[in-house]
Amino acid sequence: MLHIKIHQMYQQNMKVAQIATALKVSRPTVYKYLKMTYEDALHEFDGKACSRKKKLDAYRDWIIAWLEEYPHLSSAQVYDWLLERYPDLSVGSSTVRTYVKEIREIYQIEKKRVVRHYEAIPEQPMGKQIQVDWGETRQRTKDGKMIKLYFIAFVLAHSRMKYVEWRERPFTTRDTIHCHENAFQFYGGRPSEIVYDQDHLIAINENAGDVLLTNEFQAYVNERKFRIHLCRRADPESKGMIENVVKYIKRNFADSRVYRHIEDWNDRSMRWLERTGNHNVHQTTKKRPAEVFSVEKQHLQPVLSLLSFESIRTESIARNVSKDNTIRYRSNRYTVPIGTYSSVKKKMVFLEVTEQERLLIRESPEGEVIADHRVSKESGKLIQSRDHLRDRSKGIEELKQQVLTYFEDRESASDYLGELSKRYPRYRRDQFNIIRDVATMYPNHLTMALEKCSQESLFSANDFRDVVHYLAILADDGCDTKPDTERPKKSGIQVATRPIQAYTDILKGVTAK
Template identity: 25%
Template sequence: MISVEDWAEIRRLHRAEEMPIRAIARHLGISKNTVKRAIATDRAPVYERAAKGSAVDAFEPAIRELLKATPSMPATVIAERIGWERGITVLKERVRELRPAYLPADPTGRTQYLPGELAQCDLWFPPVHIPVGYGQVACPPVLVMVSGYSRMITARMIPTRQTGDLIAGHWRLLSDWGTVPKMLVWDNESGIGQGKLTTEFAAFAGLLAVKVHLCRPRDPEAKGLVERANGYLETSFVPGRTFTGPDDFNTQLGDWLQGANRRLHRSIQARPVDRWEADRAAMLALPPVGPPQWYLFHTRIGRDHYLRIDLNDYSVHPRAIGRRVQVTCDADLIRVVTDGGDLVAEHPRCWARHQTLTDPDHKSAADQMRGDFIHAKAAAAARSRTATALAPDNLGIEVEERQLDTYDRIFTLIQGGAGQEENR
């Protein structure tokens, strides 16, 4: 067998140089028949070892019958059924080759999205440490949304993955869009719902008048758009950047997304901003009432006039002690209002953990009220003692006053007690 180089040289000499076959054979030192075969074929010579067969060949008909009846039968069970006594590796390779012919086909289809149809949502955890105050750093989640039709990406860092923060994050992103997709696609995130929406997020979906689709477990292809967006953020946005806090992260992210949404998207061969107007036109209108004011929780203020929110304690004005209050909380601000509409606390949201945040006005008011309470209690006690001391004179009754040693003698604590009188 000649080499590929000789085969190529033979064809060049014959076609380009018009050299006769005999001359080519004499020039290269090979036989004329070899030259004739090289000229006659357009395929380069390839060495192929003659197949010697396999020990599995004799069992292949039996294997096919078993796979025809049960396509998913494991190779170990097939080995037992056909009486295989050799190494299992060669049998597994043959079963792997034969099995696809007996399995039902499961072709994938290219998904097409209509304008305004849906947006895929996910939480992305950036591999960076964000300063959150009080000497702490954290890796807060980033809520990412991708519109199906235009591939427009929007994202924002939120304090936690709890339902309240997810609702506030959705509202902030949708407010930036100024519109709402007809469907939100989520995986089984605990703050959204696992198999069934949480009560709070179901109410939020009702406020938006949208459908929330929860993907099946372990099905990342169902929201591949946002998964690829997460990877794009991690490889193109994060590298080389430093952040001074969550606000700085969101500012840099917003500036970067403006350029990212103007790039040519390979899947749709268009820029997301060029398809965004058609996408927005088919979406739903944003409701007039936002969840930070609509989504509340209620509690009653105890003597310790502090509220615990996300592992942090926030002070409340002590005038609210014993009263029922409404608490609104988003990523930036915490407000506490009584049922009568009296604002009794307003704090910036703390992203650190295990901190106590006290308003100086609340502390001074509590100190003043505590001092007034102690003085009032002391005055009431003094008035009670005065009234008791004056009571006998007012009634004209003389009260005998015994000496203290009289009680000692009664209880036999000193000589002359009652017990000694009886012994005598």
């Protein structure tokens, strides 16, 4: 098809450069096909298909599918997606770039190019500066819906070592402080200066150079003692490094990736940093950020593990309670007490992770702890506390006590009901209901029936009922109390009835009495 299109356009007096631009191929490719007949082109294609094998041919269908669904993907993104799906893949980025270019030419998949303009900035000394900025993306969830995610990004100005953290909601000043602490822990120290945009989370006014910070962030700066450089409004080039990082995160990591939940997203983001963001050679420095950082780390100022006025480990993380009374944390589900969930209004709880790796759950950030779990290092698990299970025995115990009130010898009756519980653990309620119904209708025969059933080891509510019925027949008094219309509901269980002779043998000489 490419051969046909090239010749058709050439016959329309189009120049080679115009043909190459229109078909998204190189000019040498146009010249080559103009010199070939259709049969030669077909023969060359068949020959290549049969004889020439490429390393990425095994992944060809995946690459074609990705490019057709997301035509704007770069070869770097395709390379990262391949490594994510096939960690053992051993090919160079140039191989992927060439292969993707060939796929685009063959299948005529055009890539939309975005022109970016940035101002060069002087090289910063080791350990001097970190640039910080915020961003947001829209991601497709696994059920096809769209969700907005928010992130904060950090980059060391010398090594270009990056750090990113995500939220499902807009950042607050407290979130920003917590993320700074996480970044300092990630880097193993802090620089002497941090560069920001004029974000409302940290700054109130530029004030002609005398920057006015929010009270909470000013307290944090005073505690950590780093300098702040606030960019002037409408001047993104002054922090071009972090601007590039924000776009890099959006276009390489986040673009077209499917979202599951925030813990998984942050985990995949960190693995992306290790695999791609901090591993690939930086186009400006021509070095790998992770390798340069190993030297720059020594120039960072040490950071105490805890702040004097708050601990990063006591961060309150908000979570919605699911209808099964669980919350999600790092790919696991943790239970909260039954009844915490509300169908009327979304119920939110606050999580805190202690130094002992305990997950504390509160209904308010400073409220009483309603659940305490050990943090699981596995994934996909349900971490459950016995205190949060429904007390199913409570109702059965109440029913048992109610049944015992019908008997004169409550001790023997309790032993009998206890044996029923052992033999029919799943049907205790049904067994007790049968005996309660019989006791309500025939209270005069309960003592003798209990004695005989205990002696003959007839540990079944159905046997007890049959014995009571037989005693009532012998007494020829029928029902002692309530008529049928007032009798409690029967359990509806179908049981086998013993022959009358069986109960005659059990009771033996009772008729003589």
